[in-house]
Amino acid sequence: MKAEYNFIANIIEKNSTVLDVGCDDGTLMEFLRKNKNVNIRGIEISKEKVQICIAKGLTVIEGNAELDLKQFPKNSFDYVVLGQTLQAFINPEIVIKELLRVGKKAIVTIPNFGNWKVRLDLLFKGTMPITSSLPHEWYNTPNIHMCTIKDFVRFSETINFKIVKSLALINKNISNISKSNIFLKNLFGELGIFLIENK
Amino acid sequence: MNIRENIKKLIIEKPLRLDCGKTISKFPLAYETYGKLNENKDNAILVFHALTGDQFVTGVNPITKKDGWWSYAVGPKKSIDTDKYFVICANVIGGCMGSFGPSHENPETKKIYGTDFPVITINDMVNAQVNLLDFFNIKKLFSVVGGSMGGMQVLQFVSNFPDKAKTAVPIACTSSHSAQNIAFNELGRQAITADHNWMDGKYNSKSTLPDKGLAVARMAAHITYLSKKGLQEKFGRNLQERDDLKFGFDADFQIESYLRYQGSVFVDRFDANSYLYITRAMDYFDLVKQFDGNLSNAFKKTKTKFFIMSFTSDWLYPTQENKDIVIALNAIGANVGFVEIESDKGHDSFLLEVPDFLNALKNFLDKSYIEGNNES
Numbered sequence: 001m002k003a004e005y006n007f008i009a010n011i012i013e014k015n016s017t018v019l020d021v022g023c024d025d026g027t028l029m030e031f032l033r034k035n036k037n038v039n040i041r042g043i044e045i046s047k048e049k050v051q052i053c054i055a056k057g058l059t060v061i062e063g064n065a066e067l068d069l070k071q072f073p074k075n076s077f078d079y080v081v082l083g084q085t086l087q088a089f090i091n092p093e094i095v096i097k098e099l100l101r102v103g104k105k106a107i108v109t110i111p112n113f114g115n116w117k118v119r120l121d122l123l124f125k126g127t128m129p130i131t132s133s134l135p136h137e138w139y140n141t142p143n144i145h146m147c148t149i150k151d152f153v154r155f156s157e158t159i160n161f162k163i164v165k166s167l168a169l170i171n172k173n174i175s176n177i178s179k180s181n182i183f184l185k186n187l188f189g190e191l192g193i194f195l196i197e198n199k
Numbered sequence: 200m201n202i203r204e205n206i207k208k209l210i211i212e213k214p215l216r217l218d219c220g221k222t223i224s225k226f227p228l229a230y231e232t233y234g235k236l237n238e239n240k241d242n243a244i245l246v247f248h249a250l251t252g253d254q255f256v257t258g259v260n261p262i263t264k265k266d267g268w269w270s271y272a273v274g275p276k277k278s279i280d281t282d283k284y285f286v287i288c289a290n291v292i293g294g295c296m297g298s299f300g301p302s303h304e305n306p307e308t309k310k311i312y313g314t315d316f317p318v319i320t321i322n323d324m325v326n327a328q329v330n331l332l333d334f335f336n337i338k339k340l341f342s343v344v345g346g347s348m349g350g351m352q353v354l355q356f357v358s359n360f361p362d363k364a365k366t367a368v369p370i371a372c373t374s375s376h377s378a379q380n381i382a383f384n385e386l387g388r389q390a391i392t393a394d395h396n397w398m399d400g401k402y403n404s405k406s407t408l409p410d411k412g413l414a415v416a417r418m419a420a421h422i423t424y425l426s427k428k429g430l431q432e433k434f435g436r437n438l439q440e441r442d443d444l445k446f447g448f449d450a451d452f453q454i455e456s457y458l459r460y461q462g463s464v465f466v467d468r469f470d471a472n473s474y475l476y477i478t479r480a481m482d483y484f485d486l487v488k489q490f491d492g493n494l495s496n497a498f499k500k501t502k503t504k505f506f507i508m509s510f511t512s513d514w515l516y517p518t519q520e521n522k523d524i525v526i527a528l529n530a531i532g533a534n535v536g537f538v539e540i541e542s543d544k545g546h547d548s549f550l551l552e553v554p555d556f557l558n559a560l561k562n563f564l565d566k567s568y569i570e571g572n573n574e575s
Binding site for chain 2: 041047050051054055056057058059060061062063071072073076
């Protein structure tokens with residue numbers, strides 16, 4: 001189970017309705033169902049992963065977040081979760097807008113490209129960074145729109161959504177991101193976790 | 200003794216008003232069951248058969264002596280596990296395996312109904328079959344399951360009886376028969392009615408059955424159940440028991456021989472008029488229109504948990520038509536899962552050994568059954 005799942009669960013209120021976009025093998029869905037008694041659905045692009053979810057008794061539809069979120073009416077869910085996949089979409093702006101249309105709130109996690117290891121990799125090696133959370137080569141990475149914690153905060157201003165809560169994951173510990181500490185969180189944070197809603 | 204006398208039949212006394220306006224009553228509904236109904240009566244699954252299926256889902260069909268049409272999916276330890284579930288399947292009305300159909304005698308004229316039989320619909324079929332629940336004293340089915348026309352019946356059943364099924368599995372189907380589907384069905388019907396033995400549906404002696412027309416109908420339909428890739432891989436341009444082309448119209452190619460065989464075995468077990476009636480019922484199926492253009496409204500009253508499956512190579516009921524049902528259900532916040540199964544076997548995939556499909560069906564049913572038991 002990924003380190004951030006506990007923190008995502010802490011944000012979500014009990015007995016709420018949740019859509020996990022890109023639910024993978026359903027690990028987070030199971031965790032939330034068990035610990036938060038949520039009514040949870042998933043959407044996943046990989047047939048194999050959908051099959052795994054079905055074998056776990058989870059309600060999942062095979063689909064692509066960029067194309068298939070539009071079938072859900074406005075405010076269908078209390079929360080929509082998008083875990084570490086925003087950077088893989090062709091148009092992250094449309095995806096964020098769709099998340100906030102389908103969900104009353106959205107939880108978005110991003111692998112932080114501003115992390116010092118990534119910066120050093122590029123600075124000293126002069127090659128595209130490869131780390132444990134970003135293991136791909138530049139030519140085969142699904143991550144076509146990498147961003148930093150700082151970029152995401154600026155993104156919220158550009159496309160006009162509200163960040164209700166922002167957390168940085170550093171060495172399996174969680175801490176709040178604020179205006180005064182964003183320089184350091186952006187340097188040391190491995191992952192950014194954001195609770196967002198429409199303005 | 201006529202072997203058909205061994206078919207289990209429920210005589211439905213209650214009048215049933217058909218969509219065509221006519222009312223039928225005291226009519227037979229032939230059915231078969233597998234497994235045991237448990238004490239709580241909460242383990243029953245109603246399986247709906249497709250166009251040319253019948254109530255003999257699995258095991259040896261006592262009439263044709265061949266394996267039941269869904270032997271891969273239904274049986275002990277299989278996807279629909281008859282050690283666990285009580286499986287009921289009825290021959291659709293209009294059919295020819297014991298249920299009220301065009302080959303029955305009209306009590307008024309003492310003649311075979313033929314085309315005097317009322318035109319029936321998918322709606323009529325499920326309204327007839329719901330009587331089986333009362334007969335077995337089942338308040339709520341654990342599941343309704345079916346592929347192709349069986350899937351249409353699943354959709355219609357849940358729409359008509361929103362409280363009567365905990366789960367529903369429509370497979371490789373549609374909510375509205377497309378122009379292409381209607382076209383293929385019409386081709387089959389024309390083949391039958393063009394056979395001079397059909398005689399306006401009044402054929403009734405062994406010597407004058409419209410077998411040729413029915414065989415052609417089956418051959419044409421059979422092509423639509425397969426995929427181009429599947430056909431190419433299985434037959435290619437292979438020749439049938441010969442080394443070279445014979446420059447004639449015999450079956451030179453294996454695919455020709457295969458289709459001819461499919462046609463010839465079909466006429467032994469199926470009635471030409473039933474084929475007309477059942478294809479008509481499929482063509483008339485339009486759940487979208489029934490709910491004024493909004494399919495979501497068909498399911499507004501139900502809490503049934505859906506699981507929908509389609510197949511990549513199915514061009515008769517393609518993934519998009521199945522997805523339209525998913526979309527309609529998601530639009531009203533219904534509980535729906537969906538997966539498109541990878542298979543080269545075309546529309547027929549649901550009847551064949553396709554492990555991803557069989558596993559998904561088993562996993563969905565078994566997990567949902569445990570879930571249901573934990574809730575109650």
